[in-house]
Amino acid sequence: MPVNRTPRVLVVEDEPGIADFLVRGLSAEGFRVSSVSTGGAALEAARKESFDLAVLDLMLPDLDGLDVCRALRQTSDLSVIMLTARDLVGDKVKGLAAGADDYLAKPFAFEELVARVRSVLRRRPEWSDSVIEVGDLEVDTVRRGVSRAGRALDLTVREFDLLCLLAQHAGRPLRHEVIFERVWGQDSDAGLDVVKVYVNYLRQKLNAPGEQDLIESVRGFGYVLKKRR
Secondary structure, three states, X not given: OOOOOOOEEEEEOXXXXXXXXXXXHHHHOOOXXXXXXXXXXXXXXXXXXXXXXXXXXXXXXXXXXHHHHHHHHHHOOOXXXXXXXXXXXXXXXXXXXXXXXXXXXOOOOHHHHHHHHHHHHHOOHHHHOOEXXXXXXXXXXXXXXXXXXXXXXXXXXXXXXXXXHHHHOOOOOEEHHHXXXXXXXXXXXXXXXXXXXXXXXXXXXXXXXXXXXXXXXXXXXXXXXXXXX
């Protein structure tokens, strides 16, 4: 089962407009995104932090994107989608030979990039079993989609992270403090009461009229996502 975290994406792009567009777009899709503008900064970032995937521009100001890809392959197990302004078969072959998992030519439709990011992530062992099923509830941890009884639900990023945590521990009560730490983080300025607030948000979206409440309060302890329908 996937770990309870959001996929981390490193954008390596030296054109500020494109980089900002990618960071904003991928963040809106629910990914945790960091951005650097040089190959050297990309290698340093990958050494310091654990990323699941890099969106890597082929043309960088300091290092060739192919060399960056090869270096990333030697020091990290992150997946790589290479971006380039050149849509030539030879360039694609070179990119894949350097270790890229996929290749996308500029200009591209953002929807296609997102689809490729999710497709590549599903090849990774920790994300391959991406759908959690709890009764009539389905939570897709890669697509970040949720449905109940076939009804698609529109959740915010925080609501999804909370539901994902509860779903991955379905049937097991989780303490307020554990939920807060996993979803908001120890450094968050929000208080523990935020957990109750977001559980109520989830209940409003999960439960259609006549449907059973899936989230049960455990008095003085926390919450549990019930396994039974």
